[in-house]
Each structure stands twice: as C-alpha cells, then as structure tokens.
Amino acid sequence: MTRFLMTAPIMGALVLAACGQQAPEPPVDEGDSVAPMPGQPPVGAGWSMVSSGEGVALRLEEDGALAAAIACLRNPARLHAETDRFQPVMSEDRFTLGVGGEAYALAADLEADREAGVEASGDIPPDLLDRLEAGGEITFNYGALNLGPFPTIPEADRAAFVAECRETAG
Numbered sequence: 001m002t003r004f005l006m007t008a009p010i011m012g013a014l015v016l017a018a019c020g021q022q023a024p025e026p027p028v029d030e031g032d033s034v035a036p037m038p039g040q041p042p043v044g045a046g047w048s049m050v051s052s053g054e055g056v057a058l059r060l061e062e063d064g065a066l067a068a069a070i071a072c073l074r075n076p077a078r079l080h081a082e083t084d085r086f087q088p089v090m091s092e093d094r095f096t097l098g099v100g101g102e103a104y105a106l107a108a109d110l111e112a113d114r115e116a117g118v119e120a121s122g123d124i125p126p127d128l129l130d131r132l133e134a135g136g137e138i139t140f141n142y143g144a145l146n147l148g149p150f151p152t153i154p155e156a157d158r159a160a161f162v163a164e165c166r167e168t169a170g
Helices: 002-020 126-133 155-169
Strands: 047-052 055-062 065-073 078-083 094-099 102-108 118-122 138-142 145-147
Touching (some): 065 155, 094 126, 126 155
Antiparallel strands (some): 047 055
16 A cells, blocks of 8 residues: 555656647658748848938848838938738737837837838837947837847947937937
C-alpha cells in the first residue's frame, strides 16, 4: 500500500506533464514558404526618409507594400501614421502609435481613399519626438491588431526627421 501511495503522485505528475505536451508539427515541405508572423516586422527591412513641401515621412516597405509610415505634415501641422497591414474597421477609429513604450492616440480616417490599409492623424506631441530621437521602439495598434516592434530607424534619419517635425510643430 505504501508503494502505491508513493507512486500515485509520481504517476499523476507524469500524466499532467504528458497532457501539456504538444503534438509534433509535421515537417515543412522545402517548397513551402513560411510567411512572417502578422505582428512581426519584416526581416532585413529598413526605413527610408522622404521630405517634401508637404512634410517629412519615415517609410518602411516590404514586398512593395507599406508596412509602416510616420509623418509630420504641414498646413495644418499634424502627426500622420499609416500601414497597409491593417484593414479598416468601421467601428474602430482609434489608432495608437507606440514610441519608446509610450502610447499616442491618433484618429483613424475611416473614409480615406486607399486601396488597402489604415491611416490616422493627430497632434504632434513634443515628448513623442524626444522618444523618437532617443531611438525608442515603434509599434502600431488598431483595435485588436498589433504591429511591431519595427526595426530601429537609423540615427541620421531619426535626427533629420525629428528636426523637421519640431520645425513643423513650431
């Protein structure tokens, strides 16, 4: 009886451990391509800076599609963010730009003339520019959808972008 009492907890632990194991995944055919996780940045992607009379933007593209863009636009001065990876949800107008662990709420433009994606805009918060300048991690959130963190923006592009944004914000 003592032997049964000692082995019962051990057997119970083994049964519980076996329940927690996942079935092995089938091997991937070498011809299959594995898509990146929806919330993860593209591997090897890089930001590019674009400046014009309308403002300044940092863009991150993957396979010809816009993964993320952040812009400081003029007349009127505003912060603008967009991505082709989200689809508009008519009941969701809050788009959140995360920079350096801080969240900044923007208003999604649900009537934007776009083939794909979501865009949003709002005021240019001074502390957002400080966090960008420091190299803060960037994320996007729209409803239940999340993107990022995105690859780090090169220091020279960050500095130029922040300088133009500060000038735009006044």
